Amino acid sequence: MRILFSGTPAYGHLLPLLPLERAAREAGHTTAFLTHESLGDSVAPAPVVPAGASLEETLGEFHRRTGANAAEDMSPATAGEFFGGTRVDLGADEALAAAREFGPDLVIAETADFLGPLAASHLGVPWASHGVGIALEAPLAEAMRAAAATRAAARGIEPAPPFATVDPWPDCLQRAGWEAPADRIAVRPEAHEPGTGTTWEAPAFPGREHFPRVLVTLGTIVDDSRALTEIVTSLAALDVNVVAVLPPSAADDTLPVSGPGVHVTGFVPMRLLLQGVDAVVCSGGAGTVLSVLGAGLPLVIWPLGLDKPLNAERCAALGAAEVIGGAGEAGKAVIRVLDEPSYRAAARSAAADIGAMTPAADVLRLLAARLG
Numbered sequence: 103m104r105i106l107f108s109g110t111p112a113y114g115h116l117l118p119l120l121p122l123e124r125a126a127r128e129a130g131h132t133t134a135f136l137t138h139e140s141l142g143d144s145v146a147p148a149p150v151v152p153a154g155a156s157l158e159e160t161l162g163e164f165h166r167r168t169g170a171n172a173a174e175d176m177s178p179a180t181a182g183e184f185f186g187g188t189r190v191d192l193g194a195d196e197a198l199a200a201a202r203e204f205g206p207d208l209v210i211a212e213t214a215d216f217l218g219p220l221a222a223s224h225l226g227v228p229w230a231s232h233g234v235g236i237a238l239e240a241p242l243a244e245a246m247r248a249a250a251a252t253r254a255a256a257r258g259i260e261p262a263p264p265f266a267t268v269d270p271w272p273d274c275l276q277r278a279g280w281e282a283p284a285d286r287i288a289v290r291p292e293a294h295e296p297g298t299g300t301t302w303e304a305p306a307f308p309g310r311e312h313f314p315r316v317l318v319t320l321g322t323i324v325d326d327s328r329a330l331t332e333i334v335t336s337l338a339a340l341d342v343n344v345v346a347v348l349p350p351s352a353a354d355d356t357l358p359v360s361g362p363g364v365h366v367t368g369f370v371p372m373r374l375l376l377q378g379v380d381a382v383v384c385s386g387g388a389g390t391v392l393s394v395l396g397a398g399l400p401l402v403i404w405p406l407g408l409d410k411p412l413n414a415e416r417c418a419a420l421g422a423a424e425v426i427g428g429a430g431e432a433g434k435a436v437i438r439v440l441d442e443p444s445y446r447a448a449a450r451s452a453a454a455d456i457g458a459m460t461p462a463a464d465v466l467r468l469l470a471a472r473l474g
Contacts, residue, residue: 108218111138113322154193182245216250235388293393336433386410398453400445421448
């Protein structure tokens with residue numbers, strides 16, 4: 103089969119698709135990503151079929167049109183018009199042409215992407231939805247679909263529904279009262295793997311090897327060196343070793359805080375970063391949360407907008423995380439999650455649940471079976 107994966111040009115939207123893409127490629131299928139070319143290195147070795155504007159360009163155009171900041175506002179009106187409206191406006195024609203040239207037999211699109219489904223509907227090929235985090239609440243999902251349907255109708259296209267929903271969010275982190283949709287296939291989430299040629303050597307902390315190691319990351323979108331510095335400062339005086347990760351957009355690999363127990367690095371695949379770690383301080387992004395819990399590690403979460411407060415609440419309800427209200431609270435919270443065994447026990451329980459989810463290769467076979 104020729105399988106076209108489609109997603110918003112942002113790490114958190116594309117990385118969750120990589121396990122399924124890798125499984126498809128290893129099974130002999132031809133794969134590609136329909137997204138902005140700036141994410142080419144992130145999805146390699148799969149090629150990019152370029153379509154649409156970059157995330158920064160789309161955010162800028164949306165702000166010009168509405169005055170709102172879609173990077174901070176997750177209201178149905180804002181998210182609907184950003185994902186289903188502005189992004190489609192800036193990329194629909196290019197996406198339709200690119201998809202027609204690729205000639206997919208199947209399209210797999212992440213939840214907030216509507217260029218892939220638009221192309222699939224136009225070409226008359228089946229498509230599956232792939233989650234990137236906790237399921238969207240109904241008003242939010244409907245606002246996005248409605249905006250995208252308006253754009254599709256303007257091009258004479260009737261949006262087709264997905265034939266399956268691939269979901270990497272484990273049952274133990276779902277909202278209270280959540281019910282799985284009938285077409286759901288739960289796929290095991292995986293920490294981002296290093297690509298070919300990727301090397302990173304975990305830092306040594308001479309004379310401090312016996313101290314716990316704490317990973318600090320605010321994810322791939324949040325670029326706030328002041329907040330990161332404040333978190334690291336709150337940890338630097340403790341008997342822990344700190345690995346602080348800067349976002350891909352950072353100008354260099356430095357922070358204005360140092361010490362024998364502090365190491366600062368640029369973007370590194372999460373699977374490498376988690377090696378030897380005892381706890382993680384983060385902003386609660388879905389990919390980070392799933393990777394950390396998949397490794398059976400406790401968290402300290404300072405939720406910074408969008409879906410992060412809900413992710414943090416679900417992790418805390420599970421007993422695997424402390425939620426803080428400011429960067430300066432990180433140090434005391436880390437001591438609590440390291441000293442209290444219940445946090446690690448809850449994280450390991452979540453890891454067992456995640457490990458029991460369906461591997462990507464099996465999910466691919468299930469999708470093929472549904473297609474007949």
